Amino acid sequence: MIALPSIAFGGFSGSAKGVTARQVGGRSILSLKCFPTGVATSAQVARRASMSKITKSWKTLTEAQMLGWDHLAEHTSGQSVFGQAAQISGLNLYIRLNVSRTMAGESILHDAPEQLVCLPNVVYDKLWVTTKNIVIKGITHEAGYKLVIKMSAGQSAGVSNAWSKTVILSPGMEDDWGDADMTYLYFKTIGVKPAVGEKVFLEMYWLDPETGFTGQTTYDSKVCETEAEAEAEGYVKRNKITMADLKPESHVSECDVDFSTGAPVISFDTVCLGHSNVASSEAYLEDELPSDCIGTSMALARGMGEGNAGLAAQSYIIWLRNSSWDGTSITFAHRGGYYVKPTEVFGPGILY
Known part of the structure; x- marks a missing residue:
């Protein structure tokens, strides 16, 4: 984009051979049509399709709804250009906020928010990048917002500046006990x-999924190091088990087992499918569990079937073990209540 210094172009607007001239804030601006240099990823295709859908939906709004967006846009500024904050239209604000909302899994917002929403900056301790783990530690939790x-x-x-090469890893996640494991x-x-x-290079900001407003972007960068180097600097890995750590023959459809650092507290969020005629489910791990993650725990559960009986409250005993005979596994064994398949085992437990 080029701002034309010559008065000969004053008032000129239109397009010709890929060049577009327009008037913005009393200035004449020339811009060239850009063409993608590579094949679009599936995420890019989906995002462009979403933006196109949002743009077309503007025409379905009532006049009162459009006026609401125009009024809100009068109090909102766009990206600064040549030191001046650009003014945006109601349509542009409608697209901007709804792109953020749909990215976070929300539906299109037709009525403009009643007021601007000021979101806090992302406060965190440190970004760790190793050959095995990429973790953002010590995030100050902000209730109701999602982290992009x-x-x-x-x-x-x-390289000192490569933020233009960043891509979205998380369109809207919640921190996990103050950490964001991006591995x-x-x-x-x-x-x-x-x-x-x-x-x-890292960019992150808070997103309000209700309105689509976003906070200021936080920028950071980190040189990748070995696990040993990170641990020498104070990095402490929190043990966690997800579906990515399990073998395909496991009898669970969802798995999130989180171990607290420095305390025998464990948190479960697992859907057990059962197997054969046994009231239990096995989760087979690819790798061995650390010694401080071996033991027994108890947790509550609820059925996920149909009808009143399908939601039956239950209790489970969980065994976490390394075995030289059948490998590393987690056994979710039914202990109390009406047994239902599938069942969600959830909540905290004490590892003993």
Whole structure:
């Protein structure tokens, strides 16, 4: 985009051969049509389709709804250009907020929010990037908001600015006890983990899913190091088991087992499918459990079947063990209440 200094272009607007001239805030602006340099990813295609759908839905609004968006836009500024905050239209604000909402899994908002929403900055302790784990530690939780995280692939350590290469890893997640473990999402989105010595760039901000407003973006970068180097600097990995850690033959459809750091507290959120004629489910792990994650616990459960009996309250005993005979596994064994398949085992427990 170029601001034309010559008065010869004053008042000129229109398009010709990929060049568009327009008037913005009393200035003449020339812009060239951009063409993608690579093949669009499935996420990019979905995002563009969503934006197109939102743009078309503007025409379905009533006049009163459009006026509401126009009024709110009068109190909202766009991205600063040449030191001046740009004014945006009601349509632009409608698209901006609804793109954020749909990204977080919400429906299109037709009525403009009653007022602007000021979101806090993301407060956190440190970004850790190792060859095995990518974790944002010590996030100050903000109730009602979701965290949007963007990261880049590994860059040369000498690169000082590569935030333009970041992609969305999480369109709206909640921190997990103050941590955001991005390891799985990073590998799933980027396709390869960073190597030692490469620098990873981070952007993150809070999103209000109700209105679509977002907070100020926080920027950070970190050079990838080994696990040993990170631990020497004070990094403490919190043990956690998810579906990504299980073998396909496991008898669970969802699994989130979270171990507290420094205390024998464990949290369960697992859907047990049962197997054969035994009132229990096995989750087979790919790797061995650390010694401080071995033991027994109890947890509550509720059925996920149909009818009143399908929601029966239950109790489960859980055994976590490493075995030289059948490998590492977690057994969810039914102990009380009417047995239902499937069943959700949830809540905290004490590991003993």
